[in-house]
Amino acid sequence: MEWTNNALGRKIPTAIDGKLCLPFQGAFADSRGGEPSAAFSQRAHRTIPPRQKPDKRVADWDELFDRLELRDGARISFHHHLRNGDRIVNEVVARLAARGVRDLTIVPSALFPVHDALVPYIREGVVTKIEGSMNGAIGAACSRGEIQHTCVLRSHGGRQRAIQEGDISIDAAFIAAPTADPYGNANGLFGPSACGPLGYAKPDSEYAGKVVVITDNLVPYPCAPWSISGANVDYVLKVESIGDSSKIVSGTTQITKSPTQLRIAQLAARFIEATGLMKDGFSFQAGAGGISLAATVFLAERMRKAGVNASFAHGGATKVLVALLEEGLLGSIIDLQSFDLDAVRSCAANPKHIESDPYVSYGPHSRGSVANMLDVALMGATEIDIDFNVNVVTHSDGFLLHGIGGHSDACASAGCTIITAPSFRKRIPIIREKVTTVTCPGEVIDVLITERGIAVNPKREDLLWKAKKADLPCVNIAQLMREVQAITGVPASPRFTDRPVALIEWRDGSIIDTVWQMEPE
């Protein structure tokens, strides 16, 4: 295998499975030149529908798979709106395995712990490649080299672009839909498995070879409203249940009680106000993690006090954001996925709660995305290095544990990107000399906020000056790293083989880093 170093000095293969790997050149370099790949004829549907009402219903799974004719090596895709309650990914893979299909590539927008059930199929060679996120047991299997081919991790925007431009050609997209009609129009707003938006499935519905809508709540045509258009759907299957609703939405969005997390959140809110980002009509993305949620609450308190309203909040929606929308502090919520039932309800009922999709929200080749309109993005990290490069996918011990989500897209698009994280978790320091894996380049990360101080990227002298003026505890990131290491000790480096088990794709399709196989213990 031949190797090259990309612009961040990370070692990447020059080609994988005969496909060229473009080295990352910079956050906005667009290494691919914006050219659609040769495979971009995927969705060539050249049949004019016959007169009147095509019948898209299939009676059962068997009829569905008979019609789909998926063969060894097929590429199938899924969305993750049902999160840890999803039943469809495991069901489809198990049924294909039972039919003797092997060598599948699965292309999920994300996977959850419930999908650990795929591990046996990985070991048996039913699933041999994953292009999506790899968490938990699947991440560990990938890191140990158990997945036959080199996998690919992309951000939500990067995935959308790759599908649109034919980097990934999907043979069949399986779209779990909480509500759908026999024509395939579908939404996630109603039904026993309601999950809110359904946007992550949209690129799949537009560009996959065959599109299947699977629902447990079939309604007469037309399903209103529709997030997935029946015009793109080939087959509709009614099943007993697409998911476990108690695990689709958490129902309780609790504000953290951890004093360390609260301190970080409070510092983040103070920083946003002190640096003048919090001005009338501003916008933010904060996510649903413990620190982000608390930061949203603290920020709202400051907005109320200062008489400032935000024009919109973007990303995942929670009951906290819904309350702010109803209070009038927020003009809109632009929602990619709802995390609780209040958010689902609001998304269905409130016209100012806008359902989005990855092209509109994050599309790298869109003509400006929602993320581009963000003034501030509060994001997490598992590691950050002294050049502000961020890792969200691997643990410091080298194992894959997360997907990228919208992290890279929001970071590279918002006016100010803030990483909030404790300076160490258990005994593991967050700031490293070099991160284990780069998922987002330091050039688009402006600030790190920890309980032990705020480190501003030297590129953002403007922010540093304002933060210092407001008496915020500003620190140098390298110095903070050394302080924390004095407390925790310096962790040993993971030992890898030279086999790449996964590639980290930057938004433009270039390779920003490689995930290596762990050396056997």
Place this chain on the structure above:
Amino acid sequence: MSESQVVEAGFASKSDCLARYTPSADTISVSIESSVGALFGGEIRRSALELLDSYGVETGRLEIEDEGALDLVIRARIEAVLRMAGFSRKTGLGVGFGSQPDEGCATAARAPSSRDRTRQIRLYVPGDQPHFAINADLYGSDMLVFDLEDSVAAERKFEARILVRRLLENDLLFGKSEVAVRINMIRDECGKADVDEIVAARPHAILLPKCESSNDVAMLDRLLSLQEKEKGIEKNSIHIIPIIETAAGVLNAVEIARASERNVALAFGYEDFSRDICAKPIPAGSTGAVLGKSAQIEALLAREMIVLAARSAGIQPLDSVFSDIEDTDGLTESCYQARALGFEGKAVIHPSQIEHVRRVFSPSEEEVERAKAIVAAYEESLKGGRGAVVFDGQMIDAPLVSKARRVIEESTRGE
């Protein structure tokens, strides 16, 4: 303790570890299970070997179940099991494995705190739970009180005092706050053992619970002096804060406050006091209940006694905790009452209470403005060589100026 007895210390929970020593005739073996083993397994083993070496342990089995504990915590847990098993530290450290001597025996290099520093907020930290201690310095309290008394179960006292000693010996975690230890009752052996263990770590102050007479203070004073001498620590550098939480203590408050030069404050303990005098809660819905639980009417005389005793002895009166963490309105109300009664500070049991207490005890904007004006007028008068100055119809004298300076200083504290 019998030879064959297995001893354990610590918890296999976040940021802590469980250490277990099993005596046997076999050559010492060490097994380590750690959730951060890939990153710190080597360091954990090195620490374990160093301790075994400095305690001269050559046989038996040491097991460690680690959940990401810091090195000092791991060492505290290992030290605890080795001492429980009857080993004691050898002189001449660092022999054997060619390792560094275990530093957990040196006297910490902490300077004494000033007697009259601000003590508006003292945060209690349970003495046997490292998870709560690690970041405790960051939440903006004036004083951290590592508790060996009520928050530590009787069978955990031994390992807790070792953990607290090692926490205090560390000079990276606690640099902002004054650090103190609430020991057990000095009339019990447990309280004396606490003092023997903790003095080498040089806490700024010892909180003396259930203090009932000047004898209690005198006893602690003597023990501290003895330990200070033995450990080569400057005499009288460790302060005492007696906690009055019984009827007898209240009645002897005056002698207690004056019992030692070490006394810097007198604190009240509401919950124990209320129990001691057999006070009963007012039923909800009765007229008395409108005062709310923050009124603590049964303790009014006691609180005022403590303020008077402290003030007459020239030390700070500090109020008790408000134990309902969720009830921030009640906490605020309780702080206003404490402030009105003359207390200078309050204890908190959760960091989330800090901002509420600070808000009450910090001077208001008007108070700060007034203080600044007084200081300005005074400095102007010094420049002009004039003697007495009148401000707002009030003569400005030295105590007024120093009080004004204090107000300005307090206003800059907190976030």
